[in-house]
Amino acid sequence: MENTWPDFRKMVRRPYAKRVWVPVALSKLTKSGEYPHVSYRAEFEGAHSLVVPVDKRKLGEAYSWSDNHEHRPWASKGYYKPAEAYWRDDEGDLVGIRLALRQTFPDRANRWHLNQDFIIALGLAFEGGVWIRPAEGYDEVARLVLDENGDACGIEIKAEYLRDYLCARESALRLSTFHDLDLIVRSDDAPEEFEEQPEEEFEGGRLEYRSMRLDASGNPAGSNVAVFRASRNDVDPEDDVPEMGPxxxxxxxxxxxxxxxxxxxxxxxxxxFWRDEWREPAQVSPRVRGDEVPSQVTFIVSADGQRMNADELNDEDIGRWLWFKPDIIASIAARRGAQFSWYSKDTGGVSTPSDPSVHFGLNEIGLVTVYARDVARLPEWERRLWAGFNVTPDGKVSGELLLSQVRAEPATTQAPETFLPIVLARLNEAWFARFGCFIFRNHENFEEIVSKCHRFRALDRSGLYALAKDISRITADIIDVKAAQQIAKPPKGKSWGSLKSFENAIAAQANSKLARTFTGPLFATYELRLSDAHLPKRDMASAFQSLGIEEKDPTLLAGYKMIHMVVSSIDACSRVVAGRIDHLID
Structure with a gap:
């Protein structure tokens, strides 16, 4: 910590109650150096607060720093005060409630609790020192404040959610703060404010400066000290059981x-530095009270760039579709708790926790199209997310999406992404049935990796190579070489890798030409994982050709073709192992 005196007057212009994160309770002490050396510095930041109903506002005005009583119940005959409540007197005149409570123990650090009503009202879950809201993209709503030792010393709440809660309760937050700084400097380094204006009052607060010259022991320098000592002379230390008389x-x-x-x-x-402030409630409470709030989000609905408000589009009679960059699906699918599935080759559904799924379709140029109301009915925070990827209509609405939503004849095509884990399991089971062992080793992250193997990863060339890498991680990388070489052993002095061992094992059950054809896409995908920074152009072109990818293909289409060819390859190999090579997929 810097050993200089801060400008406390800046704090007057930065009220705690105006912060994005409002400290509803805080007791933070930070120290450096040793007293009474020049390097010594001790700083304390404290805050406590009350949620005060509108009709108790006058009583709340009297609440200040010295009113922070112990956070515990108080009981006697005739009344009981809950731990969260603050009463003006013993007669039970409630002023407000605390949003944060500190629990003390004789043998361990303090524990801080967020008010249960606040937690339940906003639907919060506690994870790793943070209260999150799953219904709103797992946004952080409240969090523990940690001191320099990593111990909790308070709780702060994001103002947006705090004000929503206050509005629902028809209350305001009374916030009282105290900031203390203790610093030792050389005698000639005193700041000017200690001499010019040692005390200052302002609206809601007071600032005081004090200084004291110290001697080497840390006591006031040049001060006069009077000492008085009184002792007893009637106790013999040699007595076995000494006793003092009157x-x-x-x-x-x-x-x-x-x-x-x-x-x-x-x-x-x-x-x-003392300050008493009010944090006023919001005008509306869409989260806790469910108030209707006009949407601020608009979407492009026509080729000339015309926009419509989300509230206008939240109507079945509007009958419009919207166009989005394909990045939107990858963005949502990557979010925690998201659900992503395919309905047909070019349509699927994507959703965040607790919100309805959005049925989307891919059009011929790779843009995502969605029925407008399916996006417009989402919560405002999700509307903003979709709006960030909204583009002017280009290309038609996805044909397969229109089949489902207009003609009520869902497409019968299938997405290869759906079949990737299925054909892998089928090949593994067929291998075990025939040879008594599995061809694939277990991978602890298999489910996570396979969920990322979709065409929306291939938004650019680097994404296409990243997709190839993940596909290889659950194919080539987990092939059990020993299981493959039980079927076809390498010649003496030769060493085969996993894919070569697998190809030769398939060749032993069919023929070399078929094996090379069936396993070609796996080799090509493995080569692409190296990316064009390491793979010669000739080999890159050969890998693309094996996967049916043309140079002019958009990367989204290239990703689709890669997955399709890999699924077809594994399915063909499983049929060979099962003795059904006459029923291979195209």
């Missing part, structure tokens, strides 16, 4: 003296 003038000895402390070359600077 005090008398003869068994009490007294002495007194005085001295002056030496001068010092260091100065102790102390600053105290």
């Amino acid at each position: 005090e008398t003038p003869t068994n009490v000895d007294t002495a007194s003296w005085s001295f002056r402390r030496p001068d010092g070359d260091r100065l102790r600077l102390m600053g105290d």
Whole structure:
């Protein structure tokens, strides 16, 4: 920590209640150096607050820093005060409630609790020191404040959610804060404010400066000290069981003296800053109270760039579709708790937790098209997410999407992404049935990796290579070489890798030409994982050809073709192992 005096007056212009994260409870002490050396610095930040109903506002005005009583129940005959409640007196005149409570223990660090009503009202879950809201993209709503030792020393709440809650309760937050700084500097380094204006008052607060010259022991330099000592003379330390009698003038000895402390070359600077503030409620409460709030989100609905508000589009009679960059699907699918599935070759559904699934379709140029109301009915935060990828209509609405939504004849095509885990399992089972062992080793992250193997990963060339890498991780990388070489052993002095061992094992059950054809896409995908930074152009072109990819193909289409060819390859190999090579997929 820097050993300089801060400008406390800046804090006057930065109220705690106006912060994005409002500290509803705080007791944070930070120290560096050792007292009374010049390097010593101790800083304390404190805050406590009350949720005060509108009709108690006058009582709330009297609540200040000195009113932070213990956070515990108080009971006696006739009344009981809950831990969260603050009463003006013993008669039970409730002023407000605390959103954060500190629980103390004799043998461990304090524990901080967020008010249960706040947690349930906003649908929060506690994870790793943070209260999150799953219904709103797992956004952080409240969090523990940690001190320099990593111990919790308070709770702060994001203002947006706090004000929503306050509005629902028809209340405001009374926030009282205290900031103290204790610093030791050399005598000639005192800031000007200690001499010019040691005390200052402003609206809702007060600022005080104090200074004290210290001697080498840390006591006030040059001060006069008076000492008085009283002792007893009637106790014999040699007695086995000493006992003092009543005090008398003869068994009490007294002495007194005085001295002056030496001068010092260091100065102790102390600053105290108090402030009482109000954090007002929001005008509406869409989360807790369910207030209707006009949407601020618009979408492009025509080729000339015309826009319509999300509220207008949230109507079945509008009958419009919207166009989006394909990045939107990857963005949502990658979010925590998202659900992503395919309905046909070019249509699917994607959703975040607790919100309805959006039925989408891919058109002929790779744009995502969606029925407007399916996006417009989403919560505002999700509307904003979709709007960030909204584009002017280009290409037609996905044909397969129109089949389902207009003609009520869902397409009978299938997405290869759906079949990737299925054909892998089928090949593994066929291998076990025929040879008594599995061709694939277990991979602890298999489910996570296979969920990422979709064409929306291939939004550009680097994404296409990343897709190839993940496909290889659940194919070539987990082939059990020993299981493959039980079927076809390499010649003496030769060493085969996993794919070569697999190809030769398939060749032993069919023929070399078929095996080379069936396993070609697996080799090509494995080569593409190296990316064009490492793979010669000739080999890159050969890999693309094996996967049916043309140079002019959009990367989204290239990703689709790669997955399709890999699925077809594995399915063909499983049929060979099962003895059904006459029923191979195209």
